[in-house]
Structure formats: structure tokens, C-alpha cells
Amino acid sequence: MTLSDLPGFTLPLLAAVIAGGLIGFEREWRGRAAGFRTHILVCLASALLMELAVSQAAWRFLPIEGAQIVADPARMAHGVLTGIGFLCAGVIFRAGFSIHGLTTAASLWTTAAIGLLFGAGLYGLGAVGTTLTVVILIILRVVSLRLPQKSVVDAQIVWRRDATGAEDRIEAALAGIHRSSRADHFELLDGGQTLRRSFRFKIEGEPALKALAVRLRGIDGVIGYSLDPRDD
Structure with missing residues (x-):
């Protein structure tokens, strides 16, 4: 060359x-x-x-x-x-x-x-x-x-163990949302003081995701959450 x-x-x-x-x-x-x-x-x-x-x-x-x-x-x-x-x-x-x-x-x-x-x-x-x-x-x-579509969201919600009825209110906040039960994951944190549960569900658009965040913030005992839409 x-x-x-x-x-x-x-x-x-x-x-x-x-x-x-x-x-x-x-x-x-x-x-x-x-x-x-x-x-x-x-x-x-x-x-x-x-x-x-x-x-x-x-x-x-x-x-x-x-x-x-x-x-x-x-x-x-x-x-x-x-x-x-x-x-x-x-x-x-x-x-x-x-x-x-x-x-x-x-x-x-x-x-x-x-x-x-x-x-x-x-x-x-x-x-x-x-x-x-x-x-x-x-x-x-x-x-x-x-196109009309649903986003797959991976969520983690943390609440105090001594908050009576917190888990039931979380379940109520997620009512009507299509969830994958196989993705549920339970953890006991902070020496047994807090609970963390992971979910995977489908939700229609950002407004519905924001509405869910508002509902979670209003639950007594919830001290943290993460809502992570999947996007490549």
C-alpha cells in the first residue's frame, strides 16, 4: 500500500x-x-x-x-x-x-x-x-x-412497620392498576422498623403516574417511594 x-x-x-x-x-x-x-x-x-x-x-x-x-x-x-x-x-x-x-x-x-x-x-x-x-x-x-399505550413501571414503596393499615391503604391506592404479581418483592429494613415492597405494573401515561404519586404521598406511614417507568 x-x-x-x-x-x-x-x-x-x-x-x-x-x-x-x-x-x-x-x-x-x-x-x-x-x-x-x-x-x-x-x-x-x-x-x-x-x-x-x-x-x-x-x-x-x-x-x-x-x-x-x-x-x-x-x-x-x-x-x-x-x-x-x-x-x-x-x-x-x-x-x-x-x-x-x-x-x-x-x-x-x-x-x-x-x-x-x-x-x-x-x-x-x-x-x-x-x-x-x-x-x-x-x-x-x-x-x-x-399510539395509546401503557408504560411499564417498576415501583418501590417504603412505610413504617408500626403504621397501622398502611399496607392496606397502599393496596387501595394501586387498585385498578394492572399489576404483575411475579414482580412483587418484600423486604424488612432498618432492624425491622420499616417495610419495603416492590411492584411492577402498567399505567396509562404520565398524568396517571402523577396521580398515583399524590395518592401515595397522602398515606400516613409511607416514608418513601420510587416510581420508575421503563424506557430504553
Whole structure:
């Protein structure tokens, strides 16, 4: 490889930077852990490594005399997509019963795949993949927000053990809300002085969630609560 070959390698890298920037912008705008720069770097690194794999004939090494070397660029793609899994795992975290970051992890993995496409010179397929990814992250989210839906909420409520009837009033506050009984979790805290119970339920929109918070605040004996809507 010489300096005269650089223009041919530059276009895939520029395309990878643009694709990673488009996808990362949405994640940055949403305030996610992996945003603009992370997606650009992932896409650029993938394109670099794939270009490295498809240009093995230009490597400076001396094969054994009489040996026939067969290169398989797909092995580089497998390695990149496997390695990016460790980075994706870093943006997934658990808070209570909720698991956050799955969409961001998926966007990173998709960005790596798009970078590989550009690195292999498949510009059309890479452009289609970029467009579809942006559509899924932005346009489909707008459509989803306009549809009538219920948010899944992970809740934790803490009350004093000596507060008579507090648990019954909490149950009454949650009456009419669709709950998942398998997510219920009970804890005894502060040397037996307080109780904490975890719930998972579905609720229609922010106004209903605020109304529930008001009802919980009005219960004598409740000393704390957490209402955590699940959102990737």
C-alpha cells in the first residue's frame, strides 16, 4: 500500500463517520450513555478493521515459499461483532427490576455492522442500513408515542412497620392498576422498623403516574417511594 492508495480507503471511512454520526445523534439527543462520539468511533473502527481485512494482499509479510494463502475477510467481521458485545454490555444496566440501555446496545451493534459494510465497499447496503436504523430510532418512536399505550413501571414503596393499615391503604391506592404479581418483592429494613415492597405494573401515561404519586404521598406511614417507568 502506498500514499496513492489512500483516496480509495478514505471514502469508506468518511461514509462510516457520517453513518455513525447520524445514529449517534439520536442517542445523544436522548441523553444516552453511548452518544454521538461513541457511535462514530464504533462505526469508524469497524470500517478500518474491515478495510484492513480486505486489503491483506498489501500487507508487508513474506509467506513461506510455495505456500498458498487464502484470506477470509468474514472472520474479521465475526471478530468485530463479537468484540463490540463487550462495549454493548457496558451500556446495559439494571435498576431494581428494570433493565435499561438495550436499545442503545442494539444501536451500537448495528452501527458496527454498518461500519463493516462500508469498510467492505458495500456503500448501497450500508446506506440502506443507516437509513433503516435512523427510521427505527426516530420515526418509529414518534409513532409509538402517538399510539395509546401503557408504560411499564417498576415501583418501590417504603412505610413504617408500626403504621397501622398502611399496607392496606397502599393496596387501595394501586387498585385498578394492572399489576404483575411475579414482580412483587418484600423486604424488612432498618432492624425491622420499616417495610419495603416492590411492584411492577402498567399505567396509562404520565398524568396517571402523577396521580398515583399524590395518592401515595397522602398515606400516613409511607416514608418513601420510587416510581420508575421503563424506557430504553
